[in-house]
Amino acid sequence: MAVIELKGLTKVYDGYTAVDHIDLAVEQGEIFGLLGPNGAGKTTTILMILGLIEPTSGSVRVCQLDSIRNPIEVKKRVGYLPDDLGFYDERTGLENLLLTAQLNGIPLTEARQRAETLLDKVGLAHAAQQKAGTYSRGMRQRLGLADVLMKKPEVVILDEPTLGLDPEGMQELLALIQSLSKDENMTVLLSSHHLYQVQQICDRVGLFVGGQLMAVGPIDQLARELFKDEPLVVFVKCTPVSDRLKEQVLSLPGVLDVKAEAEQWQVICERDVSGEIARTVVENGARLEHLSTKDYGLDEIYRRYFKGGDMGDASQP
Ligand SMILES: Nc1ncnc2c1ncn2[C@@H]1O[C@H](COP(=O)(O)OP(=O)(O)OP(=O)(O)O)[C@@H](O)[C@H]1O
Known part of the structure; x- marks a missing residue:
């Protein structure tokens, strides 16, 4: 059952389309990552899901409720951790949680017990x-996590929860989110520009670029889908190189082009012809120093879609 359902969701600010016809269904108990560089439209989407800003067009349903018509009912079911969370600094951690409980009408004894747990x-x-x-x-x-869990939400939405954390703190927090989601069978939607970290805990991710959802799925499937029309590239390094050898590789069935870059060739192919390339090199009396195929995985997604944004240390695997 879809707990969050977006159809054609769009937000235009003064002629600028921040979110562009998003269709998405997040299932019960799923951890879903909205991934994208800064400014991609993640926060705007989240605020529309919460009913805090009105979409220009399209629809949002959370727990079968229309967020635009029933923002208060949606708020009861959703725990939201914004990227700039505020607490009463003069109060203790426990007191802050008890205050949240009070605002949500949770009786004090139950609140204290839950806060301590x-x-x-x-x-x-x-x-x-x-x-x-x-x-x-x-x-x-x-x-902040404890705070959003105080009211036993059915859905938790976390906007850049790892912002400002060092890599170790980031790992710990993500592991915590994962275990809490499993323990309480909660649906989690989190936004992030930390592609590498987030993919470790998300069941599925949506790649957000320029207000659009480029692709949705488990990361490995996503890479396949995004790069399905890309030609296969085989990297070859051999010595000595000669024009004759290059011509022979180029004439192999399935080979479209051979680009020479420094010592290395990039052989552009219709299909994987690494075996034939290796044999041709060796039969020509050259030594094969290196042969690999280009991996259209996480690195390529990162390079192509995330580079250029303010990534901080997100580029580190
Ligand atoms: N109230 C607003 N008025 C005009 N433009 C806005 C408004 N809010 C957001 N935008 C623009 O919409 C685009 C998407 O912003 P949004 O905050 O949703 O992106 P994001 O993916 O969450 O990025 P970040 O991680 O930097 O918050 C940005 O170009 C932003 O400048």
Whole structure:
């Protein structure tokens, strides 16, 4: 059953299309990653899902509810962690959670019990009585997670939850999100420009570029889909190279072009002809130093779609 359902969702700001006809269905219990460089339209999409901004056209349903018509009902079911979360810094972590409970009408005894369990789950039991203002960025993010879970949401939406965390803190937080989602069978939608990190926990991702969803699926399938029309490239390095050898490789059935770059050739093919290339090189008395096919995986997605944005350390695998 789709818990989040977007159809033709569009947002235009003064003639600028920030979100462009998005169709998406996120299933119950799924961890879905909205991935894309800064400015791709992720936050705008999230705000429309939450019913906080009105779409220019299209529809949004969350837990079978129309977010535009029933924003308050949607808010009851969705826990939202914005990228710039704020706490009462003068209050302790525990007090902050109790305040959230109060705002959501949760009785105090139940609230206290739940807050303590959650603080324990997110690894903040030791800091429960510490003022939130003294928390580190990572601790604030974990408190934020506990905070959105206080009202037992059916869906959790996290906007750039790993922003400002070091790689280790990022890994820890993502692992935590994953285990919480499993424990509570919660649907999670998270946005990020950290392609490498996020793909480790997401069941599926949607690649957001320039307001459009370029492709949706598990990362490996996504790469296949995005690059299905790309020719296969075989990298070849051999010594000595000669024009005659190059001509012979070029004349192999299935080979479209041979580009020489420094010591290396890029053989553009219709299909994988690495075996034939290797044999031709060796039969010509040359030594095969290297042979590999271009991998249209995560690296290529990153290079093509994410490069150029403000990636911070996101480029690190
Ligand atoms: N209120 C607004 N008025 C005009 N343009 C806006 C408004 N909000 C967002 N935009 C523009 O819409 C585009 C998408 O912004 P959005 O914040 O949704 O992207 P994002 O993918 O979440 O990126 P980031 O991670 O930087 O927040 C950007 O070009 C942004 O400048």
